[in-house]
Amino acid sequence: xxxxxxxxxxxxxxxxxxxxxxxxxxxxxxxxxxxxxxxxxxxxxxxxxxxxxxxxxxxxxxxxxxxxxxxxxxxxxxxxxxxxxxxxxxxxxxxxxxxxxxxxxxxxxxxxxxxxxxxxxxxxxxxxxxxxxxxxxxxxxxxxxxxxxxxxxxxxxxxxxxxxxxxxxxxxxxxxxxxxxxxxxxxxxxxxxxxxxxxxxxxxxxxxxxxxxxxxxxxxxxxxxxxxxxxxxxxxxxxxxxxxxxxxxxxxxxxxxxxxxxxxxxxxxxxxxxxxxxxxxxxxxxxxxxxxxxxxxxxxx
Amino acid sequence: xxxxxxxxxxxxxxxxxxxxxxxxxxxxxxxxxxxxxxxxxxxxxxxxxxxxxxxxxxxxxxxxxxxxxxxxxxxxxxxxxxxxxxxxxxxxxxxxxxxxxxxxxxxxxxxxxxxxxxxxxxxxxxxxxxxxxxxxxxxxxxxxxxxxxxxxxxxxxxxxxxxxxxxxxxxxxxxxxxxxxxxxxxxxxxxxxxxxxxxxxxxxxxxxxxxxxxxxxxxxxxxxxxxxxxxxxxxxxxxxxxxxxxxxxxxxxxxxxxxxxxxxxxxxxxxxxxxxxxxxxxxxxxxxxxxxxxxxxxxxx
Numbered sequence: 001x002x003x004x005x006x007x008x009x010x011x012x013x014x015x016x017x018x019x020x021x022x023x024x025x026x027x028x029x030x031x032x033x034x035x036x037x038x039x040x041x042x043x044x045x046x047x048x049x050x051x052x053x054x055x056x057x058x059x060x061x062x063x064x065x066x067x068x069x070x071x072x073x074x075x076x077x078x079x080x081x082x083x084x085x086x087x088x089x090x091x092x093x094x095x096x097x098x099x100x101x102x103x104x105x106x107x108x109x110x111x112x113x114x115x116x117x118x119x120x121x122x123x124x125x126x127x128x129x130x131x132x133x134x135x136x137x138x139x140x141x142x143x144x145x146x147x148x149x150x151x152x153x154x155x156x157x158x159x160x161x162x163x164x165x166x167x168x169x170x171x172x173x174x175x176x177x178x179x180x181x182x183x184x185x186x187x188x189x190x191x192x193x194x195x196x197x198x199x200x201x202x203x204x205x206x207x208x209x210x211x212x213x214x215x216x217x218x219x220x221x222x223x224x225x226x227x228x229x230x231x232x233x234x235x236x237x238x239x240x241x242x243x244x245x246x247x248x249x250x251x252x253x254x255x256x257x258x259x260x261x262x263x264x265x266x267x268x269x270x271x272x273x274x275x276x277x278x279x280x281x282x283x284x285x286x287x288x289x290x291x292x293x294x295x296x297x298x299x300x301x
Numbered sequence: 302x303x304x305x306x307x308x309x310x311x312x313x314x315x316x317x318x319x320x321x322x323x324x325x326x327x328x329x330x331x332x333x334x335x336x337x338x339x340x341x342x343x344x345x346x347x348x349x350x351x352x353x354x355x356x357x358x359x360x361x362x363x364x365x366x367x368x369x370x371x372x373x374x375x376x377x378x379x380x381x382x383x384x385x386x387x388x389x390x391x392x393x394x395x396x397x398x399x400x401x402x403x404x405x406x407x408x409x410x411x412x413x414x415x416x417x418x419x420x421x422x423x424x425x426x427x428x429x430x431x432x433x434x435x436x437x438x439x440x441x442x443x444x445x446x447x448x449x450x451x452x453x454x455x456x457x458x459x460x461x462x463x464x465x466x467x468x469x470x471x472x473x474x475x476x477x478x479x480x481x482x483x484x485x486x487x488x489x490x491x492x493x494x495x496x497x498x499x500x501x502x503x504x505x506x507x508x509x510x511x512x513x514x515x516x517x518x519x520x521x522x523x524x525x526x527x528x529x530x531x532x533x534x535x536x537x538x539x540x541x542x543x544x545x546x547x548x549x550x551x552x553x554x555x556x557x558x559x560x561x562x563x564x565x566x567x568x569x570x571x572x573x574x575x576x577x578x579x580x581x582x583x584x585x586x587x588x589x590x591x592x593x594x595x596x597x598x599x600x601x602x
Contacts, residue, residue, distance in 0.1 A: 183527070
């Protein structure tokens with residue numbers, strides 16, 4: 001079995017209080033793959049330019065990520081340049097976004113990939129996400145992520161997708177933006193009424209709140225005293241959660257809770273280093289060690 | 302056994318998106334008593350003016366609160382007037398603070414009260430908190446709360462008290478203000494180094510983070526879709542936590558976790574109504590019903 005993830009593969013320039021890094025491997029699909037790979041095979045669907053370093057491609061392959069649906073197009077790889085200030089390490093300040101080859105990207109899949117059951121639509125334009133979904137034969141589980149840009153500029157497309165998603169993942173700011181409701185409990189309920197089976201609200205350092213028609217729960221974040229670079233934390237979370245669900249092939253409440261915990265634990269590694277510095281070398285054994293600590297940390301009974 | 306709580310007994314004028322209420326019974330000691338009374342006898346140490354309504358006094362007595370250390374002084378009862386806006390129900394905007402009889406207040410205790418073991422110094426000027434502490438013979442457990450005003454204007458006095466406190470309770474904003482550190486994990490560690498045995502960081506809708514030299518944990522808040530009035534939520538939390546600790550007479554990690562959960566659960570009732578509308582009629586049976594729900598909600602394993 002395997003997970004198909006559509007999203008960006010990017011070159012990131014990031015500045016945080018801990019330092020500056022240029023042209024790091026980043027993007028929603030790449031970060032997603034770094035945690036999902038711990039549970040299942042991962043196929044990235046996306047596009048890069050001819051400038052995309054061979055070293056990055058080799059790195060992803062070494063990590064077991066299937067790149068047969070990663071298109072190489074004429075032009076430049078998507079590039080994001082951003083900064084996090086000491087006062088609010090939760091919020092990125094975008095300095096520059098160069099779409100490059102992403103501007104004209106149309107996803108393409110092999111026939112085998114079209115038959116895959118677990119597909120995650122990581123942050124990308126809703127029309128591209130929808131296109132990918134239309135290629136899938138009969139997906140059993142569809143995950144969806146988005147960002148404020150699409151809520152502001154492509155709401156109609158996004159709402160069609162939300163209706164079709166099994167699991168809709170978004171952060172607290174996006175939850176409020178999408179609903180105009182400040183109370184997250186009420187906002188998440190409003191989003192649930194838009195059609196997905198489960199709404200997962202990521203709250204960064206404050207943890208995660210999850211609601212479906214059958215259950216709701218909230219977990220704290222694993223405590224991190226030094227956040228180096230939060231870029232990709234949300235994608236790492238989604239990859240851990242979705243990868244686990246793909247592995248166990250269940251969607252009951254207990255499995256879902258464990259999936260969300262894996263997502264949280266893996267995201268906590270992500271923020272401890274620049275880019276994928278901490279998630280790339282990670283083994284499931286190390287993840288399980290922190291998971292055990294986390295269960296102790298968060299135990300209410 | 303019993304809990305002694307020093308704090309304000311106030312008349313509150315509150316405006317929230319749900320409405321406007323005038324001259325409600327409020328204050329840190331009063332809100333604290335409403336949850337602590339569910340576990341143990343509560344003695345309020347504080348002051349009111351001659352204008353303090355007999356109905357409020359009778360109400361507290363009916364709830365089993367001992368008022369023998371509630372001084373009645375010439376002058377007006379402490380009055381707080383504030384507002385919460387829809388955009389941020391977590392933060393009060395203070396319109397007016399009239400100290401009245403609080404300005405010249407010196408706490409006094411009966412000899413029996415001086416021998417009590419569990420004393421909580423709810424939000425009040427640090428010099429008054431210190432005075433009360435100096436009256437106690439040999440308290441076994443000292444709790445401390447404060448506010449941004451005292452961090453800004455009486456830091457030296459406050460730091461002496463922090464050193465003597467067993468449990469120091471403060472909110473996320475105060476945690477950052479006191480340490481100048483944005484990361485709550487790091488900030489709480491810095492406060493722990495100031496001397497208390499346990500630091501309890503209240504994060505409102507995001508729950509609570511607790512750290513000591515021996516353990517650390519974090520819990521989410523019970524989900525509340527409609528916050529009517531958050532005034533006194535922190536005091537209700539502290540009263541539930543401290544009242545439970547007084548009842549069980551233990552300070553091991555397991556008891557402390559349960560104490561914090563009771564605090565969280567009781568605070569969730571507080572915000573659902575104006576003033577003490579929801580905490581005043583509460584029985585331990587109803588509290589336990591929500592606690593059971595909460596344990597289900599927050600279970601990570």
